[in-house]
Amino acid sequence: MKNKKAFISVFFLAAFCSVLFMFCNDPDGDDGFNEESPESRAQLGKTLAERHCQSCHLFPDPSLLDKQNWQIALELMGPRLGIYAHNGRRYKIYTDIDQDNYPDRPAMNSWDWQNIIEYYTAMSPAALPAQEKPKAISRQMPFSVKLPPELFVEPENLAPLVKIDTSVRPARIWINKTGSTNTLFLLDGQMNIIDSLNNSGPIVNLEPDAGEWTACKIGADLLGNNAKNGALIRLKVANQKIRAASKPLIDSLARPIHITYADLNGDQRKDYLVAEFGNMFGSLIWMENQGGGKYKRRNIRSLPGASKTIVRDDNGDGQPDIWALFGQGEEGIFLYTNQGNGAFAEKQVLRVPASYGSTSFELHDFNQDGFTDILYTCGDRGDGIPQLKPYHGVYVYVNNGKNEFSKAYFFPINGCVKAMAEDFDGDGDLDIAAIGFFTDSQQPSEGFTYLENKGSLDFQPYALAPETGFKRALSMDIGDINGDGKPDIVLGQGSMGNKASGDKLPLCIALINEF
Secondary structure, X not given: OHHHHHHHHHHHHHOOOHHHHHHOOOOOOOOOOOOOOHHHHHHHHHHHHHHHHHHOOOOOXXXXXXXXXXXXXXXXHHHHHOOOEEOOEEOOOOOOOOHHHOOOOOOOOHHHHHHHHHHHHHHOOOOOOOOOOOOOOEOOOXXXXXXXXXXXXXXXXXXXXXXXXXXXXXXXXXXXXXXXXXXXXXXXXXXXXXXXXXXXXXXXXXXXXXXXXXXXXXXXXXXXXXXXXXXXXXXXXXXXXXXXXXXXXXXEEOOEEEEEEEOOOOOOOOEEEEEEOOOOOOEEEEEXXXXXXXXXXXXXXXXXXXXXXXEEOOOOOOOOEEEXXXXXXXXXXXXXXXXXXXXXXXXXXXXXXXXXXXEEEEEEOOOOOOOOEEEEXXXXXXXXXXXXXXXXXXXXXXXXXXXXXXXXXXXXXXOEEEXXXXXXXXXXXXXXXXXXXXXXXXXXXXXEEEEEEOOOOOEEEEEOOHHHOOOOEEEEEEEOOOOXXXXXXXXXXXXXXXXXXXXXXXXXXXXXXXX
């Protein structure tokens, strides 16, 4: 029973519009509105939503989705509230979790649930507006495109990881190919194979670790699930050969997608900060180094959606603080200030609606005022709601000096999953490279966008030429590949080819800086 209550608590907080279950004061009683019109019932739904929904996350305004997709969103929400069918429709439940974890009684009666449905379907638009680019996109990219060898051009190619290793000269490139098999390749700067390693699941993050590497395996595949078969794996390269440790460094993780190292408690041992994105379960955790190869799990935030962390001493007290992005439920960026002895004080510094699908962030001083600003992207559509959204894309939020942030720039990109900032053209300000995975099929240019900063956050957009065959990207990294001192880019493929059509797609491409 204890596990069941904990599960339901996490479920409600993390789910889209998760506190709707509080809307009914008497789940079993008659609400007294049975004879009211649909308009009156919608008004009741609005009143209940305004009263309760903001207690855990931003109020989900009806304008965020269209009518059809609000129906999908609410049907996905129903079972989490103990509502498994409504108006003759059975709602989908997850079968890879213990069914006893679902509520054994509905959190509200059918009439109250209908009031909520009436509100969102009555007040939402028939269709969301299409995205409008603020400037015309040039297809004359200021990078030269380098394609990989022919053996990496196939009908089915998906690369959840690319990583440029500039610790050696010439630089090397790591890339994970997933599909029927999962293979981690180490390539030279010309994208020829140095060595490869087969894995039991996709590697989605790879970080240098004291002369070796720590690889983050998300699980058996990339699909959303509730399994805890993710792991951190130690790798090293010796004599041009990749070697993996005989057993995982840390296992039984819930879809981990990012790792960071830091001595978080000041005991002179390196701890591992792990973002477990999970699905219904997940957490931001730090694995406290106990010595002797043993680690103790400590939860920082016990909710799914943890996506990325940045560790730095933010307040100058000599202790590492944590910036963390969450992409489910209460979405946004959190600052965890180190209080010492393994304790952290939480502050949410950026809050966005749950429908945004937060995907990445970086910290930079864009306006050169001495304060750290935020580069943020949103665009995840892997939640069962397939709608293209006009608010997906790249954002810059500027800091007023008190870690209070306001939006200063937005460039729309459907399904944007990552952005990175670098001074590519050497003019002293930060440009932006961004990729889209859940893109609009009618806009193939969204797979990669280069935003050249013309000054004062005025960006000129560029996209790849159509003949590159790169419509969607799943991964990206920046580094000096050819040793000329200028930052280059590697993109990992995010599209599956069509065998019947004979189409073939490159697993990755390199964009060599021509500035």
